[in-house]
Amino acid sequence: MFFFTYLRRELRRRRKAALVVASGLALGIALVIVVSAVAAGMNQAQGKVLQSLYGLGTDMTVTKSAAPPGEGGDDGTVRKPRFEFDAGDEQQSRDVVMVQGFETLASSAVAQVGKQDGVAEAVGGLSLRVMKVDGEFKRGEIRPEGPPGGAGGGGGAGGGKVQGGGAAFGVDSYSVYGTDVAHLGLGPLTSSKITSGRTFTASEANSKVAVVDAAYAKEQKLGVGGKLTVSGTAYSVIGIATADSGDAAANVYLPLAQAQSLADAEDKVTTVYVRAADSQRIEEVKGAIQQNIPGTTVTTSADLADTVSGSLSTASDLASGVGRWLSVVVLAAAFLVAGLLTSSAVSRRVREFGTLKALGWRSGRVTRQVVGEALVHGLIGGVLGIGVGLAGAWAITAFGPTLTAELGAVGAGRGPGPLRGEAGTRALDIALTAPVSAATVALAVGLAVAGGLVAGAFGGWRAARLRPADALRRVA
Template sequence: MFFTYLRRELRRRRKAALVVSMGLALGIGLVLTVTSVSAGMKNAQSQVLHSLYGLGTDITVTKQASAGQGGGGQQFGIKRSGSGTQSSSADRLTVSPGTATLTSAQLATIAGQNGVSAAVGSLLLNDFKFDGSFKLQGGTSSNSSGAAGSSGAGGRPSGGEGGQGGTPPSGQADFNLNTFTIQGVDTGNLTLGPLSSLKITSGVNFTSAQSSALVAVADASYAKSKKLSVGSTVTISGSKFKVIGIATASSGSSTANLYIPLAKAQTLADQKDRLTTVYVKATGSQQIAAVKSEVQKAVSGTTVTTASDLASTVSGSLSTAADLATNLGKWLSLAVLAAAFLISSLLTSSAVNRRVREFGTLKALGWRSKRVIGQVMGEALVNGLIGGVLGIALGLAGAAAITAFSPTLSASLGSSTANSGPGGGPGGGFGGAAAKAAQEVSVHLTAPVTVASIGIAVALAVAGGLVAGGFGGWRASRLRPADALRRVE
């Protein structure tokens, strides 16, 4: 009887039911679209963080140099004598100014903390390569040139400098200063750390057996600018490294120009058992905060950073769009949803008023108020479910349109925990990439519709039907048969 009467009433009042359902559908569709956009924003931010810091990295540990530590330019001793053209070159591998190093013992301490699944270290270095040729005419001289403070490649300072203990020479000097970044990586665990977010597009990656080999992986952009390919050789501090692979970041830029085995980087830079960054993976997301606290206590003076700490520093159009979706979109969807519920309730109540004689007759025939209320709420609930189906369709269409036509967004990361060294070398943060704030990452915004968002839409549809039916049922329950029969529909 209940379902028969319900079906007949809905068929008899198709237009009114459709109006109520469409009102709910608009609100539910907007909520579903905003929810999908918010999920897309989180995915985009996660993509930025992963591309810059490494997939699987939950925490990074770095250490800043104390006041008076790690500063100053790089000095190259240049000796000039006789006449004619003479060439001179020098190579310096240094840790970025403002960055202090951690020890292998501290890495072991971090790896032994509760909640730590894995921990690997890396050493990020700046390579200052000086090449010069001198054309001298008589005299001898010896001096030191501060390469880090030079005016740049191709500078031509005057040769009339005063020598120390010799005849002042005359002539000119042509020199170039080339700087690039090198990162020593643990070849025994490539799933964690700077190389985990890179894709080998040519050649091969390191193997665990190459922990002390003279091999390198080059960043694709750097390899293109220097015309490097698989099989090429690069000279680092007098040692020739063979390029075995070319790596490309999924988005943005990688943290270094060249990657070499950690042991070789430590040896060449005279930084035995030293690290600039420790990458940590927690056993689960719930343990990240506890691990951070334990590491800070176990290794004093360090900067412990989680991905959530850095997510707030993502700026650019991605950040603006995320704020818009989170704030304006949320309140707008709530306002539209509240209006849809209110309109549905008023329309249902209005329909009850038009059915006064009908409900009065039913009550006169023995229907109790509870049964009348149930009938009204059943009809409203069906309207709500229809509205939910239409709302999900609208939400899916809106999400698909956003995914198809949304512009490419840019994002950059600000650094508050690290200083950048010369040549753009990062000094800390997640793989040090936080210091590359000037380099933007481009991401395409998507609006994924998740099962959870569809569940929210269904819940809202049911809630809308219950709200509308409850209000209309309350009005119907107040009708008295005698009063109802006096009224004409």
């Protein structure tokens, strides 16, 4: 009991010194919390980027690089769009549906991938691009040449020339993704939430139904229950999906069989989505697929993460590299300063500790007293540091910048995801957050205790070396 009474009295007497030591520790602990929170926010942001491309739960994708564009045939090359119109003045409208991004794989490749050791599930999908042309032809008028009322009263002896007429057409392009409605747990649709209507059911594998991205639905004024016509086939809109990352993988989602029929690609897929049985075996599974299914490109989430650039990548590097090292340096400096200040305070209390030893206190008791005071300083610093760190993390979440992730091509493919074949890069805007986990708070408490123990070790070592004679000399 006397220990705590003496401890409370000494802390009250030396409030300013205690506040200085605690503030130094608080600064280091707050910086650790903020850096850890920002790093966690970066990981979440990168996870959203990968999810927007792969879909929730996907560990890797299997594709086949697109061959150079050519006049299509059965060789899997990309067809050049070709529009054919009837003659006449009436309105003309034509759709061309093309496989997008990758060369197609046989549907049997999905089962083949699924049989590989370490694969928990494999699902196929088909990426399409629809180009829609609307417009009309206008006939020209033949007008006579020469002065009016010429010889013979005709309209000119030299005939006439065509004036006016021509054609006016508008072109609309949008993406369509064929998804396996019997396995909705993998693929790009899982990166969106159904905000109106419903998603597909397993019984709708051959039904003329569609799920439309919210942004595209708004642009085209589509709603649940409406009709979307693709290449002359009407599809009922059963659901509106909103992408979690703000950028959908496709404008329209159709059952896989319907997408294959539209593109004249029966039993074909462009992408196989794979979920590994064990996250520690992803590289092993990747190697097995590449070895046993020649000609394919296997892209893992780690491969895709390497293609992320822009401000998100730069900030992530700073948080994980410079930020972590900075927090370690500041924390080490705070520990050192706290230890030196505690040791210096012990030197100023030579008379006090020498007298206590003369009264019968053992060195161990004096050391425990110093360590106890330092530990309280550390706990006070921990409370202050946690408060400042939480405030800093909240400020970053509330007022933090929006970062841009630029996604480049992966491997031999022309884009990092199943729907990116038309462009080499794609940008996503991600709002930076700084979530603080319970583990981070526990780490802060541990650092506060450690800081107190480090400071106490400095001061305790100094106090244990004092002798009663030192106090007698000071008294004199």
